[in-house]
Amino acid sequence: xxxxxxxxxxxxxxxxxxxxxxxxxxxxxxxxxxxxxxxxxxxxxxxxxxxxxxxxxxxxxxxxxxxxxxxxxxxxxxxxxxxxxxxxxxxxxxxxxxxxxxxxxxxxxxxxxxxxxxxxxxxxxxxxxxxxxxxxxxxxxxxxxxxxxxxxxxxxxxxxxxxxxxxxxxxxxxxxxxxxxxxxxxxxxxxxxxxxxxxxxxxxxxxxxxxxxxxxxxxxxxxxxxxxxxxxxxxxxxxxxxxxxxxxxxxxxxxxxxxxxxxxxxxxxxxxxxxxxxxxxxxxxxxxxxxxxxxxxxxxxxxxxxxxxxxxxxxxxxxxxxxxxxxxxxxxxxxxxxxxxxxxxxxxxxxxxxxxxxxxxxxxxxxxxxxxxxx
Numbered sequence: 001x002x003x004x005x006x007x008x009x010x011x012x013x014x015x016x017x018x019x020x021x022x023x024x025x026x027x028x029x030x031x032x033x034x035x036x037x038x039x040x041x042x043x044x045x046x047x048x049x050x051x052x053x054x055x056x057x058x059x060x061x062x063x064x065x066x067x068x069x070x071x072x073x074x075x076x077x078x079x080x081x082x083x084x085x086x087x088x089x090x091x092x093x094x095x096x097x098x099x100x101x102x103x104x105x106x107x108x109x110x111x112x113x114x115x116x117x118x119x120x121x122x123x124x125x126x127x128x129x130x131x132x133x134x135x136x137x138x139x140x141x142x143x144x145x146x147x148x149x150x151x152x153x154x155x156x157x158x159x160x161x162x163x164x165x166x167x168x169x170x171x172x173x174x175x176x177x178x179x180x181x182x183x184x185x186x187x188x189x190x191x192x193x194x195x196x197x198x199x200x201x202x203x204x205x206x207x208x209x210x211x212x213x214x215x216x217x218x219x220x221x222x223x224x225x226x227x228x229x230x231x232x233x234x235x236x237x238x239x240x241x242x243x244x245x246x247x248x249x250x251x252x253x254x255x256x257x258x259x260x261x262x263x264x265x266x267x268x269x270x271x272x273x274x275x276x277x278x279x280x281x282x283x284x285x286x287x288x289x290x291x292x293x294x295x296x297x298x299x300x301x302x303x304x305x306x307x308x309x310x311x312x313x314x315x316x317x318x319x320x321x322x323x324x325x326x327x328x329x330x331x332x333x334x335x336x337x338x339x340x341x342x343x344x345x346x347x348x349x350x351x352x353x354x355x356x357x358x359x360x361x362x363x364x365x366x367x368x369x370x371x372x373x374x375x
Contacts, residue, residue: 003061004057004060004061004066005060005061005062006060009059009217009220010056010059010060013052013055013056013059013217013220013223013224014052014053014056016052016223016224016227017049017050017052017053017056018049019227019231020045020046020048020049020052020223020227020230021046021049023045023227023230023231023234024042024043024044024045024046024048024049025042025046026042026234027039027041027042027045028042034091034092034095036091036097036098037088037091037092040084040087040088040091041084041088043080043084044080044081044084044085044088045227045230047076047077047080047081047084048077048081048223048226048227050073050077051074051077051078051223052220052223052224052227054070054073054074055074055219055220055223057070059216059217067124068124068125068127068128068131069124069127071119071127071131072116072119072120072147073120075112075116075150075154076109076112076113078154078158078199079108079109079111079112079154079157080108080109081158081161081192081195082157082158082160082161082162082164082165082192083105083106083108083109083161085161085165085188085192086105086161086164086165086168087102087105089165089168089169089185089188089189090168092181092184092185093168093169093172093181093185094172108153108157112150114142114143115141115142115143115145115150116140116141116142117142118140118141118142119140119141119142148207151203155196155199155200155203158196158199158200159196162189162192162193162196165188165189165192166189169182169185169186169189172185184233187229187233188229191222191225191226191229192226194222194225195219195222195223195226198218198219198221198222199219199222201218202216202218202219262303262306262307265293265295265299265303266303266307268293269289269293269300269303269304272289272292272293273319277319277323278292279316279319279320279323279344279345280320280323280343280344280345281345282345282346282347284316284345286300286301286312289312300312316345317346317351317355318355318359320344320345320346320352320355321344321352321355321356321359321360323343323344323345324340324341324344324352324356324364325359325360325367327340327343327344328340328364328367328368337364337365337368340364352364
């Protein structure tokens, strides 16, 4: 094995490789959201992690690789990126189930395994001997193909999938208003396209003997950009991966389709409050209400603000006070004020008294006295 020479850049790329590895594992472990989509993307990120690790090995050995078993394995992520990203994006945008027909997307990967299969299964010592004794790269493959031809095929397949992904994205863009999901897909598409163009440029420059180790880092930068974008959305916009419905940031009434979706969410919210009376739950929070609606906390709050002109606490307490008024107005009801407070979901007496007086203009005690006199 070759002794590696490590510099600060290689250490930095290795750190991002490790970060991508952890992200890939996290996508496999995610319990919320679409498990199939998360696992497709998890494999995609893990392959990027390996790609960057392979590159670190290549750079650290000045054009070799640290271990013989690494040799030609970088073809596996290269040939798999496009199909994995396409299937993931199609699943995210349209929730399409994987079918037997989708197995056709595995043909490029299977082809690579067939072409290099005989080499991949050799012991490390045999791989080194094969590389030292063969004159041409196609002599070590089961199907006699020069590596340069394989690279051309890989590049063609990458651009083919950029086309497929772009078609899905623009079709979704025309049918659906601006959403976080669309921003996520657009970011993936741009980053993947940047990677493919850098990948292509690398091999073109390498063919004309114009590539230096500094220029070689371009692909690494693109991978780091990709990992950075995924990290941002994973930690700053987690609702994209949670399976929750996402409402665009712009005001609903500016677009008919947006308004119809928001009105549907408003109706579901009213059903929860009127029919199921979730406000009677003492532990009800904005997060719990958002989960019941399958919306994010932010968008649940936005629905309440937009359609009920109040914040979460005012909104819930209004229903609780109406419930309390109904109980106090019921001549058959024998509960005292403390029991009414407990029965209507309030957590403390002070909040109940303040909200009640704001709603009716009198204290609960005065209201009870007035009602008993009137009846």
